[in-house]
Amino acid sequence: MTAILDILRFFEAFAPVQTAMDFDNVGLLIGDKNRTVTKALVSLDITAETVEEAAALGCELIISHHPVIFRPLKHLHTRDAAYLLARHDIAAVCMHTNLDLSDDFGVNLCLAAALGLQNVRKSACGECLFIGELAEKADMTAFAAHAKAALSCTGLRYTDKKACVQTVAVASGAGGSDIFAAAEEGADVLVTGEIKHHEILAANSLGVNVLDAGHFKTEDVVILPLAQKLGQAFEDVQFIKSAVSDDGVKYL
Numbered sequence: 001m002t003a004i005l006d007i008l009r010f011f012e013a014f015a016p017v018q019t020a021m022d023f024d025n026v027g028l029l030i031g032d033k034n035r036t037v038t039k040a041l042v043s044l045d046i047t048a049e050t051v052e053e054a055a056a057l058g059c060e061l062i063i064s065h066h067p068v069i070f071r072p073l074k075h076l077h078t079r080d081a082a083y084l085l086a087r088h089d090i091a092a093v094c095m096h097t098n099l100d101l102s103d104d105f106g107v108n109l110c111l112a113a114a115l116g117l118q119n120v121r122k123s124a125c126g127e128c129l130f131i132g133e134l135a136e137k138a139d140m141t142a143f144a145a146h147a148k149a150a151l152s153c154t155g156l157r158y159t160d161k162k163a164c165v166q167t168v169a170v171a172s173g174a175g176g177s178d179i180f181a182a183a184e185e186g187a188d189v190l191v192t193g194e195i196k197h198h199e200i201l202a203a204n205s206l207g208v209n210v211l212d213a214g215h216f217k218t219e220d221v222v223i224l225p226l227a228q229k230l231g232q233a234f235e236d237v238q239f240i241k242s243a244v245s246d247d248g249v250k251y252l
Contacts, residue, residue, distance in 0.1 A: 010233055019098045029093070030068065106222065114151060134166050159204065159209050183203075191211045
């Protein structure tokens with residue numbers, strides 16, 4: 001029988017809790033570590049919808065990337081995810097920046113793999129930045145189209161200060177601030193999920209293209225591989241990728 005503690009120990013092998021950034025809140029956030037698990041939902045976020053999904057499936061646990069409790073709680077509404085987890089007696093394990101930073105298995109490695117990058121390594125210049133190369137140089141517009149398809153995006157933003165790209169930096173989620181580290185690494189383009197206006201202007205000045213595929217799409221890419229990895233390690237537990245987890249963003 002697999003307990004939540006066994007799953008927590010498994011995470012320590014590739015995304016140790018102590019490697020998370022200081023501001024973060026990771027690990028077992030709701031529930032009892034000694035509880036036995038037979039079904040677990042794996043999702044980027046824990047929302048009211050994913051909790052109801054987990055309850056309908058009979059899951060004892062939700063494993064997510066984003067913490068269900070990030071800042072100190074001052075009140076709980078009956079539709080708040082944390083309240084619903086307690087109501088349905090579902091535990092929550094959240095692995096956030098420790099999973100971003102992992103150079104064994106993590107969000108950025110899965111993002112790089114989805115984009116088809118080779119020789120992927122962790123940057124020495126940026127905390128959550130990884131660098132890889134395309135097999136051969138590509139036109140930036142063609143690479144943007146490739147990324148859109150690979151990440152199942154309905155839309156994205158990109159710049160093309162460089163007509164052709166080969167060295168690609170990835171910083172999933174809100175990784176736009178890594179544009180300066182990407183430039184130091186000699187990247188032709190930074191693929192991220194959020195980048196601010198002044199960071200785009202800096203990228204233009206530095207001669208580095210940016211590709212903003214959205215926070216959800218650059219991170220949800222880890223969820224299915226994570227569910228599969230956990231399933232291989234714990235054959236007595238059914239790990240199910242959430243079917244309802246989505247950011248709801250549409251493009252015109």
